[in-house]
Amino acid sequence: xxxxxxxxxxxxxxxxxxxxxxxxxxxxxxxxxxxxxxxxxxxxxxxxxxxxxxxxxxxxxxxxxxxxxxxxxxxxxxxxxxxxxxxxxxxxxxxxxxxxxxxxxxxxxxxxxxxxxxxxxxxxxxxxxxxxxxxxxxxxxxxxxxxxxxxxxxxxxxxxxxxxxxxxxxxxxxxxxxxxxxxxxxxxxxxxxxxxxxxxxxxxxxxxxxxxxxxxxxxxxxxxxxxxxxxxxxxxxxxxxxxxxxxxxxxxxxxxxxxxxxxxxxxxxxxxxxxxxxxxxxxxxxxxxxxxxxxxxxxxxxxxxxxxxxxxxxxxxxxxxxxxxxxxxxxxxxxxxxxxxxxxxxxxxxxxxxxxxxxxxxxxxxxxxxxxxxxxxxxxxxxxxxxxxxxxxxxxxxxxxxxxxxxxxxxxxxxxxxxxxxxxxxxxxxxxxxxxxxxxxxxxxxxxxxxxxxxxxxxxxxxxxxxxxxxxxxxxxxxxxxxxxxxxxxxxxxxxxxxxxxxxxxxxxxxxxxxxxxxxxxxxxxxxxxxxxxxxxxx
Ligand code: AMP
Ligand code: MG
Numbered sequence: 001x002x003x004x005x006x007x008x009x010x011x012x013x014x015x016x017x018x019x020x021x022x023x024x025x026x027x028x029x030x031x032x033x034x035x036x037x038x039x040x041x042x043x044x045x046x047x048x049x050x051x052x053x054x055x056x057x058x059x060x061x062x063x064x065x066x067x068x069x070x071x072x073x074x075x076x077x078x079x080x081x082x083x084x085x086x087x088x089x090x091x092x093x094x095x096x097x098x099x100x101x102x103x104x105x106x107x108x109x110x111x112x113x114x115x116x117x118x119x120x121x122x123x124x125x126x127x128x129x130x131x132x133x134x135x136x137x138x139x140x141x142x143x144x145x146x147x148x149x150x151x152x153x154x155x156x157x158x159x160x161x162x163x164x165x166x167x168x169x170x171x172x173x174x175x176x177x178x179x180x181x182x183x184x185x186x187x188x189x190x191x192x193x194x195x196x197x198x199x200x201x202x203x204x205x206x207x208x209x210x211x212x213x214x215x216x217x218x219x220x221x222x223x224x225x226x227x228x229x230x231x232x233x234x235x236x237x238x239x240x241x242x243x244x245x246x247x248x249x250x251x252x253x254x255x256x257x258x259x260x261x262x263x264x265x266x267x268x269x270x271x272x273x274x275x276x277x278x279x280x281x282x283x284x285x286x287x288x289x290x291x292x293x294x295x296x297x298x299x300x301x302x303x304x305x306x307x308x309x310x311x312x313x314x315x316x317x318x319x320x321x322x323x324x325x326x327x328x329x330x331x332x333x334x335x336x337x338x339x340x341x342x343x344x345x346x347x348x349x350x351x352x353x354x355x356x357x358x359x360x361x362x363x364x365x366x367x368x369x370x371x372x373x374x375x376x377x378x379x380x381x382x383x384x385x386x387x388x389x390x391x392x393x394x395x396x397x398x399x400x401x402x403x404x405x406x407x408x409x410x411x412x413x414x415x416x417x418x419x420x421x422x423x424x425x426x427x428x429x430x431x432x433x434x435x436x437x438x439x440x441x442x443x444x445x446x447x448x449x450x451x452x453x454x455x456x457x458x459x460x461x462x463x464x465x466x467x468x469x470x471x472x473x474x475x476x477x478x479x480x481x482x483x484x485x486x487x488x489x490x491x492x493x494x495x496x497x498x499x500x501x502x503x504x505x506x507x508x509x510x511x512x513x514x515x516x517x518x519x520x521x522x523x524x525x526x527x528x529x530x531x532x533x534x535x536x537x538x539x
Contacts, residue, residue, distance in 0.1 A: 037126025041170025042072025089285025100130025264291025
């Protein structure tokens with residue numbers, strides 16, 4: 001068997017003495033041992049070769065008969081010790097108490113010969129103590145969405161958990177997709193997701209909520225040691241150091257830890273804004289301490305630009321997790337995280353400094369990113385004229401119902417000289433939805449010419465500009481309707497589109513001749529179709 005496991009989470013932190021999936025409150029423990037529940041007919045529907053290689057699986061491993069059995073939950077590799085983690089969380093702004101891995105089961109932590117650590121986690125592998133009233137399973141449609149989007153985000157350059165495999169279970173799962181009383185049987189599936197750590201803010205919040213200061217301290221120091229080893233090493237203490245010296249080093253490490261979580265979370269959400277990704281359920285149990293995008297549920301991609309858009313119908317009333325509010329929500333979640341950590345900090349200033357670092361990191365990164373998208377990034381910052389152009393540009397994107405992804409790509413493709421009489425539609429192509437643009441032709445035309453003059457003023461030619469802009473403005477994103485087409489086919493037993501989309505999203509910034517249909521505005525059929533514009537938490 002190819003890989004080596006080193007299950008530090010189980011070894012270094014206390015666990016629940018009961019081994020069973022009986023639903024319960026788990027106190028004084030970070031995890032519960034629980035085995036995946038075997039499925040009828042595990043079949044490998046897709047896998048990501050890059051992730052297999054990262055973890056240390058060869059092609060022969062992937063095609064072997066044990067692979068679908070292991071990643072479908074029917075067998076374990078030597079060294080695997082499955083468990084579910086205990087965590088809580090703030091859901092839609094309200095403390096929800098104990099949540100935990102209700103349908104995720106970690107198999108173990110792989111350590112590669114190069115020293116990398118990868119936690120392997122099945123999603124949909126059956127009930128755990130944290131499943132509450134639900135079944136611990138996942139449907140094929142949501143598993144395809146998680147599998148493809150994890151890899152799409154990675155290749156876009158967005159920090160994310162990865163996906164190793166997509167296994168069909170051969171068993172039906174009953175779901176009421178839109179919570180409207182129309183429950184139906186759907187095919188079940190299991191994704192194996194992969195990350196250095198699946199620790200979330202919620203793992204810490206639950207301990208703080210229960211006043212378990214001792215375990216909270218243990219978990220914080222564990223997270224630093226395992227997931228932030230550079231911070232651990234940066235504050236060494238000698239063997240014979242006094243308790244006071246040790247305590248001081250621990251405080252310094254914790255301060256650096258919180259600060260780095262804040263900075264990474266800021267950079268993550270800036271990347272979401274860049275590619276037009278809307279997570280949909282940014283509850284604190286879905287916030288990774290590594291600043292990774294985690295838990296792909298009712299996420300979506302901006303089509304016509306609208307900062308108020310959210311794909312999640314469960315959030316339709318308040319739109320808490322809409323595109324434009326994502327940075328503020330990350331900040332809100334970090335404040336919850338800070339509150340949870342407070343008992344193990346002697347000085348609140350360290351937590352405040354971390355939150356300040358969120359803001360400064362975010363502000364600088366967001367401005368630089370948006371200027372890069374518009375091709376207006378310059379050494380020494382973004383000047384007032386560029387700021388004005390960007391602000392007006394967003395107003396026009398909104399008013400003209402422009403496709404977020406395709407608009408920026410088209411902007412990058414504009415030639416060295418704009419033909420004097422060319423209309424915006426001629427210049428940019430079919431990047432608009434409906435006829436709204438026609439009411440703004442003059443305004444958009446003027447803006448395009450001012451923008452063009454600004455980007456041309458540096459003397460940079462169109463080839464260099466195109467390359468620079470195309471490097472931050474993807475051509476291919478996992479549009480909601482593209483994923484849905486792949487799902488519809490897969491539900492008929494044909495996974496070929498899943499494979500094709502996986503291949504497509506591997507090179508999102510490249511022109512891919514022959515794949516023009518994947519670079520298109522949302523077709524009319526997808527406008528109100530569930531899965532394309534309407535997604536719920538039912539998965
Ligand atoms: P999510 O909204 O997917 O982040 O899930 C919130 C909580 O509900 C987590 O504790 C999940 O593990 C749990 N959960 C979601 N779906 C299921 C399911 N089908 N079975 C058991 N637990 C679930
Ligand atoms: Mg979750």
